[in-house]
Amino acid sequence: xxxxxxxxxxxxxxxxxxxxxxxxxxxxxxxxxxxxxxxxxxxxxxxxxxxxxxxxxxxxxxxxxxxxxxxxxxxxxxxxxxxxxxxxxxxxxxxxxxxxxxxxxxxxxxxxxxxxxxxxxxxxxxxxxxxxxxxxxxxxxxxxxxxxxxxxxxxxxxxx
Numbered sequence: 001x002x003x004x005x006x007x008x009x010x011x012x013x014x015x016x017x018x019x020x021x022x023x024x025x026x027x028x029x030x031x032x033x034x035x036x037x038x039x040x041x042x043x044x045x046x047x048x049x050x051x052x053x054x055x056x057x058x059x060x061x062x063x064x065x066x067x068x069x070x071x072x073x074x075x076x077x078x079x080x081x082x083x084x085x086x087x088x089x090x091x092x093x094x095x096x097x098x099x100x101x102x103x104x105x106x107x108x109x110x111x112x113x114x115x116x117x118x119x120x121x122x123x124x125x126x127x128x129x130x131x132x133x134x135x136x137x138x139x140x141x142x143x144x145x146x147x148x149x150x151x152x153x154x155x156x157x158x159x160x
Contacts, residue, residue, distance in 0.1 A: 001093065003100045006050035006063060011040050013060040014052065017085035018043060025146045027124070028081075029117045029153065043081070049104065053084075053097050061088040064097050066105045069114050078110040078160075082124070094124065098131055106160040118154040119143050125154065133158040 006014070015036055022039070025032045030042070043065065044050060053062035062084040069079035080101055084094045105113055113133075118125060120138060129135075133156040141150035 002054045006052045027122045076111040078105045078113040112159045115156040120152040
């Protein structure tokens with residue numbers, strides 16, 4: 001497994017799992033009907049530092065980005081997004097990518113990382129808490145989950 005910065009021509013290999021994850025409507029507060037063009041602009045935005053994970057065959061199996069969560073005097077707090085191809089879950093890819101991104105964010109001068117809307121039923125909550133994130137609060141019944149109905153959105157934070 002290799003983690004590297006993404007190149008623009010990686011997008012066609014990110015899009016299939018990006019679309020699958022967002023269209024499922026279980027973990028991201030993005031429109032499940034997001035077009036490929038809009039998704040590319042969201043994920044591959046030049047303001048974001050984007051990474052990919054390649055497996056031993058060279059297939060891209062995960063991607064993540066880091067970007068300032070706020071602007072101006074608060075730009076030292078990062079935000080991030082993570083996606084692992086659902087067919088690759090349980091292999092430690094998400095943890096390896098998260099650890100890599102936290103290290104990169106700290107090296108880039110960020111003082112902390114915040115997630116603004118983590119669906120409380122998302123299995124990744126367990127990963128984030130194991131990496132030292134705390135739940136600062138939960139917006140109750142803020143997310144209409146396709147299987148669980150209304151669930152909360154956590155705001156999570158970790159100092160770097």
